Amino acid sequence: MITITRLTKKFGRFTAVHQLDLTIPAHQATALWGPNGAGKTTVIKCLLGLVRYEGEIRIDGLDARRQGAQARRRVGYVPQTCAFYDDLSVLATVRFFARLRQVPDTQAVPVLEQVGLLEDGEKPVAALSGGMRQRLALALALLGDPPILVLDEPTSNLDTHARAHFLHLLGRLKAEGKTILFTSHRLEEVEELADQVAVMEAGRLQFLCPGDQLARRLGLQVQIKLRMPGHVLEEALAILQADGFQARRNGTGLLVAVAPGEKARPIHTLSRAHIPVIDFEID
Numbered sequence: 394m395i396t397i398t399r400l401t402k403k404f405g406r407f408t409a410v411h412q413l414d415l416t417i418p419a420h421q422a423t424a425l426w427g428p429n430g431a432g433k434t435t436v437i438k439c440l441l442g443l444v445r446y447e448g449e450i451r452i453d454g455l456d457a458r459r460q461g462a463q464a465r466r467r468v469g470y471v472p473q474t475c476a477f478y479d480d481l482s483v484l485a486t487v488r489f490f491a492r493l494r495q496v497p498d499t500q501a502v503p504v505l506e507q508v509g510l511l512e513d514g515e516k517p518v519a520a521l522s523g524g525m526r527q528r529l530a531l532a533l534a535l536l537g538d539p540p541i542l543v544l545d546e547p548t549s550n551l552d553t554h555a556r557a558h559f560l561h562l563l564g565r566l567k568a569e570g571k572t573i574l575f576t577s578h579r580l581e582e583v584e585e586l587a588d589q590v591a592v593m594e595a596g597r598l599q600f601l602c603p604g605d606q607l608a609r610r611l612g613l614q615v616q617i618k619l620r621m622p623g624h625v626l627e628e629a630l631a632i633l634q635a636d637g638f639q640a641r642r643n644g645t646g647l648l649v650a651v652a653p654g655e656k657a658r659p660i661h662t663l664s665r666a667h668i669p670v671i672d673f674e675i676d
């Protein structure tokens with residue numbers, strides 16, 4: 394568990410984080426959400442002892458300032474971008490970092506297995522895809538088996554497939570008992586992984602909510618285009634509007650605004666009224 398109490402970080406006269414109170418419960422995933430410059434990375438830098446700060450951060454009860462080295466041993470960190478020696482093999486890279494961290498290098502094989510990279514152990518790092526590099530960074534963070542993982546924008550540089558794979562991996566680590574703190578801009582990753590999300594803006598905590606309620610709390614909506622036989626369009630429109638949807642005619646179909654987690658709801662509403670939906674598209 395991490396408890397952050399009245400955390401304030403100033404850079405000169407600029408306040409990047411202002412009086413932040415936040416608890417990151419054990420064995421759960423917490424997302425720090427916010428636009429560029431909200432202060433998310435700064436919170437992580439404070440937690441890792443990379444910058445001085447005002448207030449208090451406790452990592453499993455240890456004061457991150459006064460007991461910094463001990464506290465940091467409980468945290469595995471995956472930065473936004475990772476620099477590796479491209480000529481070293483994957484296995485040699487993990488062994489190298491294990492020695493740097495004074496962790497037995499016999500841990501190299503188990504951590505590569507945990508992230509699904511063991512079969513690629515002999516490949517040079519230069520040969521890895523973006524998703525594999527990110528998994529290598531995660532393997533390094535897992536050295537020493539820290540109970541807490543901290544990740545800065547973990548999937549921002551990955552394609553859709555690699556992103557899904559990486560999120561699945563983090564979900565598994567959470568299920569195995571890791572505590573996860575990650576920063577994110579991506580709604581789908583917060584919805585999938587985060588038990589709670591802390592929404593920040595201009596260095597301040599705006600609100601806390603469960604990850605799957607973020608879209609609703611932010612008032613985000615997606616537009617769904619529904620196609621149906623022309624003679625039922627007006628009736629369908631009236632039914633959707635009566636059920637509280639924002640809906641309107643759009644060419645040969647209807648355009649309906651829904652929260653991202655409720656995309657099937659208008660179709661259910663229409664099927665209950667025996668109105669056939671021929672096709673749909675998501676904007």
Ligand SMILES: Nc1ncnc2c1ncn2[C@@H]1O[C@H](COP(=O)(O)OP(=O)(O)OP(=O)(O)O)[C@@H](O)[C@H]1O
Binds near residue numbers: 430432435
């Ligand atoms: N070393 C620094 N010196 C001065 N200002 C800084 C420094 N580091 C961060 N800041 C400022 O603090 C604010 C918060 O930055 P931070 O990197 O924490 O934002 P963020 O929420 O992580 O954004 P992003 O999503 O872009 O990473 C920004 O306005 C940034 O310019």
